[in-house]
Amino acid sequence: MQYRILRNGSSLAGRLPDTRLLKKNALSNMLLQYRSVVLKPRDGSYGRDIVFIHRNGANTYRVQNEKNTVTMRDTNQLLKELSKINKGYGYIVQRRLQLAQVGHKPFDIRIMVQRKKGSSSTWNVTGSYAKVAAQGYLVTNVTSRPIPVLEALKLARIGDRSLLVKAEQIALLAAKRLGERYPTLRQVGFDIGIDRNRRIWIIEGNYQPDLRPFRLLKDSSMHRRILWYKQSIYRRTLNGDRPH
Numbered sequence: 001m002q003y004r005i006l007r008n009g010s011s012l013a014g015r016l017p018d019t020r021l022l023k024k025n026a027l028s029n030m031l032l033q034y035r036s037v038v039l040k041p042r043d044g045s046y047g048r049d050i051v052f053i054h055r056n057g058a059n060t061y062r063v064q065n066e067k068n069t070v071t072m073r074d075t076n077q078l079l080k081e082l083s084k085i086n087k088g089y090g091y092i093v094q095r096r097l098q099l100a101q102v103g104h105k106p107f108d109i110r111i112m113v114q115r116k117k118g119s120s121s122t123w124n125v126t127g128s129y130a131k132v133a134a135q136g137y138l139v140t141n142v143t144s145r146p147i148p149v150l151e152a153l154k155l156a157r158i159g160d161r162s163l164l165v166k167a168e169q170i171a172l173l174a175a176k177r178l179g180e181r182y183p184t185l186r187q188v189g190f191d192i193g194i195d196r197n198r199r200i201w202i203i204e205g206n207y208q209p210d211l212r213p214f215r216l217l218k219d220s221s222m223h224r225r226i227l228w229y230k231q232s233i234y235r236r237t238l239n240g241d242r243p244h
């Protein structure tokens with residue numbers, strides 16, 4: 001749904017990795033086209049049920065979930081098992097991004113955008129941090145500590161502030177699109193990927209983002225700003241300025 005809103009008629013289409021509903025044909029076509037794909041439950045999972053598939057040379061497939069890797073001769077059995085895990089919602093298959101790395105571990109960034117209540121209010125970036133994958137993992141959800149984005153970009157030797165500014169602009173544009181569709185939406189926590197060619201990708205937008213990582217950052221100013229934004233909604237609501 002979110003994917004469709006961002007994709008349709010917007011300049012963001014090129015920021016979204018190619019994504020289809022998981023069906024047998026879609027999977028084999030995507031594996032032919034991209035070699036590496038990611039299977040994700042449609043309803044989100046904290047990275048738990050995410051499966052990475054890579055097509056090896058000789059028609060075998062390397063399949064990784066969490067820290068476990070197996071080699072398969074064909075993907076039918078896997079498709080059967082996945083359909084059991086997530087019956088109602090199904091899975092999507094997405095092109096795998098070659099995410100930039102810090103010390104051989106992929107990372108992505110979380111960009112928090114918020115707006116206050118009121119039709120004329122504009123979206124603002126209120127915080128960001130980088131998530132570096134734990135050793136052996138391909139997802140960044142299993143991570144020890146958030147680090148400032150500029151630090152991650154520096155450690156990865158991939159860019160500087162201008163790359164972060166660009167990522168923030170993309171997150172703002174995406175929030176604007178989603179906000180047009182969902183007028184009561186006040187916050188989105190975007191997972192943004194930067195690949196090894198420094199291209200910026202939107203992985204997903206979370207409407208109820210976890211704020212704990214912001215509390216773990218040494219610099220508490222983002223966390224305070226985020227809470228202030230949330231509160232300014234709350235206070236007005238208490239004053240009876242409620243949406244109808």
Ligand SMILES: Nc1ncnc2c1ncn2[C@@H]1O[C@H](COP(=O)(O)OP(=O)(O)O)[C@@H](O)[C@H]1O
Binds near residue numbers: 040108
């Ligand atoms: N297309 C992709 N290519 C590479 N890594 C990905 C891709 N999609 C997701 N990931 C990794 O998996 C993590 C979890 O995926 P995400 O779509 O955010 O699902 P969740 O709802 O579980 O957070 C991402 O933060 C990223 O590290």
Ligand SMILES: [Mg+2]
Binds near residue numbers: 191204
């Ligand atoms: Mg996520």
